Amino acid sequence: MSGIIGNGNLLAKVNDLGSIEYAFFPHLGYETHVLDTSFALYYNNQIKWHWDYSWDVSQSYLKDTNILKTTYENDDFLIYSKDCVSISHNLIVKHLSIINKTNSEKDVKLFFYENLRIGEAPSKNTVKFVKEKNCLIKYDKNYVFCIGSDREITSYQCGIKYSESSALRDIENGMLKEQNSATGLITDSALSWEFKIKPDQKYTLSVLILPEKYDGDYNKILNLMDTLHMAKNNLKDLYNLTRNFWKSRIDRMINKWGILKVEEYKKYIEICKRSLLTLLLLCDYKGGIIASPSLYPDYRYVWCRDAGYMAVALDLCGQHEMSEKYFEWCKTTQNSDGSWVQNYYVEGYPRFTAIQIDQVGTTIWALLVHYRITGDGHFLRRNWEMVKRAGDYLSKVANKLIPCYDLWEEKFGVFAYTLGAIYGGLKSGYLIGKELDKEEEIQHWKKSMDFLKDVVNNLYLKDEGRFAKSIKPLDESIDTSILGLSFPYGLVPVDDPRMISTANQIEKAFNYKIGGIGRYPEDIYFGGNPWIITTLWLYMYYKKLVDVLSKKGKFQKSTIDNYNKKCNNLLKWVLKHQFNGMFPEQVHKDLGIPVSAIPLGWSHAMVIMAIHSDYDILIP
Incomplete structure (x- = not known):
């Protein structure tokens, strides 16, 4: 199956493998922003995308809610991804819970990838990693998106898809180059988190995506990053409210x-x-x-x-x-x-x-x-x-x-x-x-x-x-x-x-x-x-x-x-x-x-x- 999540301002489509495919903002149906998000685990010197055939995948809504849960399981890990849009803010939340099923400790890198094309007719855009705010911003002349997490980001890459700088290519290699900005028609980016996870231990992380009208007003970018900071500190309350x-x-x-x-x-x-x-x-x-x-x-x-x-x-x-x-x-x-x-x-x-x-x-x-x-x-x-x-x-x-x-x-x-x-x-x-x-x-x-x-x-x-x-x-x-x-x-x-x-x-x-x-x-x-x-x-x-x-x-x-x-x-x-x-x-x-x-x-x-x-x- 696939599902939708939203709040009346912002609606996102999640496909049957848990990718956030596209979103409508600032109204339902218009404009369309293709997010094309994915995540992957890197361990044992190999990359495992969430859409990899080796995962057993199932999906359902949490009872009586519009919170969509996708479950992934292989021989090594059990992963729960819960996707929702905050009812109080224009905020997409992907909450990941990763459980180690093996008998040994694992060194893991978690990657989150985006290939966001902004608006009905995508144009030249810029993606930047803002170190002091621990987040990505991506914007064109009309809209800005802010992508961050409730965990400290270990590494990042901002690049141009189909080029040597592509973040997708870096993920496949297991290491991000940390180029902090890129401008072009089809930019992409990635964030990563490194952690050790013991047998039966659970590691949790939330990826947060916030859109806003931009229209060249830099103050809106600053305000959006402030909203991200607020959301990081109040995620549990925002989730419960939704x-x-x-x-x-x-x-x-x-x-x-x-x-x-x-x-x-x-x-x-x-x-x-x-x-x-x-x-x-x-x-x-x-x-x-x-x-x-x-x-x-x-x-x-x-x-x-x-x-x-x-x-x-x-x-x-x-x-x-x-x-x-x-x-x-x-x-x-x-x-x-x-x-x-x-x-x-x-x-x-x-x-x-x-x-x-x-x-x-x-x-x-x-x-x-x-x-x-x-x-x-x-x-x-x-x-x-x-x-x-x-x-x-x-x-x-x-x-x-x-x-x-x-x-x-x-x-x-x-x-x-x-x-x-x-x-x-x-x-x-x-x-x-x-x-x-x-x-x-x-x-x-x-x-x-x-x-x-x-x-x-x-x-x-x-x-x-x-x-x-x-x-x-x-x-x-x-x-x-x-x-x-x-x-x-x-x-x-x-x-x-x-x-x-x-x-x-x-x-x-x-x-x-x-x-x-x-x-x-x-x-x-x-x-x-x-x-x-x-x-x-x-x-x-x-x-x-x-x-x-x-x-x-x-x-x-x-x-x-x-x-x-x-x-x-x-x-x-x-x-x-x-x-x-x-x-x-x-x-x-x-x-x-x-x-x-x-x-x-x-x-x-x-x-x-x-x-x-x-x-x-x-x-x-």
């Missing part, structure tokens, strides 16, 4: 959920905890919520659709201030006509400016769910103008059936899912308006909703006995997103026979070797695979269908039992394909390994929504 912060978030979720009422779901609580902790790492301190920290594919932006689902999941887990900050972010990014563009940098600047109308509906739907959970009328009043603009926009596009890009960002037209989201947004806005006694000024929304109830009949394919993917142009394809007509947006009742038939045909359309439900049978994105969100989408539709059929009592028990069995199989498939608590976008259809972005926030949000099981609160 650990307790994450645990308090989990406690809030448990208090919100109580002891899960449905016995069958209790065993899934650990999955929900990890999903919540993952979502929290995707929340920028200014309110934006990025889709994923993935660079390949590049999903490190805010889509209001994805973020809307994530805000709902956060609310379900009692993290109401996080979703409120997101809606404040939405107010600042909303267009004057009431819409939002395709996606944004997390600071709020538009990235792709195409329009996907479903994102407008999702935002207002998520806002209603927030109100239903919190009962905060003041929140509604603060956000009414945003809701009003969005509702007027949705009413206009509904009446004219204005086309746009689909939720998969592939086709242009009037899509079933988009119509569902428009209806869900309008109805959510209308219910909000009623709460605020604004009914008279939004009667035209109700007319638009009635119009959509008529239009949806044009999507139905009588010969096939199911709904089409789109009209204008007509696309008769099967697509799992058609379920959005019913769940969660409620344009078509869950127990409408046409919807039931559509769902059954969606299920039968996919026959992957490993199981699961994809987007549509002809999908070629990353080869076409089952997705977490689509599999859970069908699961939640069936689950709600069982609930409705059971209450109406019109169907035989065998029919309900059959749908319950389908639900169990779908949820079992999803939970089987989590990777140490992390859910990807897709799972390889033959190999069962994660494909595309991991973690994907929308996947984690759907897991929480599915297991929480109070679906009535989700349907307008």
Whole structure:
């Protein structure tokens, strides 16, 4: 697996071998700084990198925290590496514990290496070892990074990669040259510590990495080195503060959920905890919520659709201030006509400016769910103008059936899912308006909703006995997103026979070797695979269908039992394909390994929504 660590300002990606690959700073998603860190032990006249094949490596998060632990073991040593970002400072901490497993004392050199490329477009930079501060600084014209330790550094090297001065070359030779500075496009550096370690003895050391905006202000470098000194002297307190912060978030979720009422779901609580902790790492301190920290594919932006689902999941887990900050972010990014563009940098600047109308509906739907959970009328009043603009926009596009890009960002037209989201947004806005006694000024929304109830009949394919993917142009394809007509947006009742038939045909359309439900049978994105969100989408539709059929009592028990069995199989498939608590976008259809972005926030949000099981609160 791999993992992410962060604090809302700074987010770092740690790969499955424990290397800190890259970090986002000063916002989540932007800018990207490639750290490319490694460490190695030099003993018995040989170098052992942590990524060497001779180590047995395992990785997991410490329980109820975003502290990632990687364990390395060979015949000689057992090493624990705990990586986290301080919740109180923009500080990455790699805490190493090295245990001698042999019967003899070992002379050891520990090396830490960095090949940091600063910013989205790396430029000429300088790396220096500052002896009086016992640390490295690396800077270009925009940013500065400070790297130090809570132990006295024995030796160092500042060089240019792919040259005679490269710190990487020195590590391979087991001795650093102690060149104290280097300037170039691709600089690198290394620090080392020498120590003796007796049998069964443990040696501990923390490597500290602090970034800061520089912009040519040398005082910022001095302040950063002072912060490093403070962190060295207070590491235990900073660590405990960070650990307790994450645990308090989990406690809030448990208090919100109580002891899960449905016995069958209790065993899934650990999955929900990890999903919540993952979502929290995707929340920028200014309110934006990025889709994923993935660079390949590049999903490190805010889509209001994805973020809307994530805000709902956060609310379900009692993290109401996080979703409120997101809606404040939405107010600042909303267009004057009431819409939002395709996606944004997390600071709020538009990235792709195409329009996907479903994102407008999702935002207002998520806002209603927030109100239903919190009962905060003041929140509604603060956000009414945003809701009003969005509702007027949705009413206009509904009446004219204005086309746009689909939720998969592939086709242009009037899509079933988009119509569902428009209806869900309008109805959510209308219910909000009623709460605020604004009914008279939004009667035209109700007319638009009635119009959509008529239009949806044009999507139905009588010969096939199911709904089409789109009209204008007509696309008769099967697509799992058609379920959005019913769940969660409620344009078509869950127990409408046409919807039931559509769902059954969606299920039968996919026959992957490993199981699961994809987007549509002809999908070629990353080869076409089952997705977490689509599999859970069908699961939640069936689950709600069982609930409705059971209450109406019109169907035989065998029919309900059959749908319950389908639900169990779908949820079992999803939970089987989590990777140490992390859910990807897709799972390889033959190999069962994660494909595309991991973690994907929308996947984690759907897991929480599915297991929480109070679906009535989700349907307008």
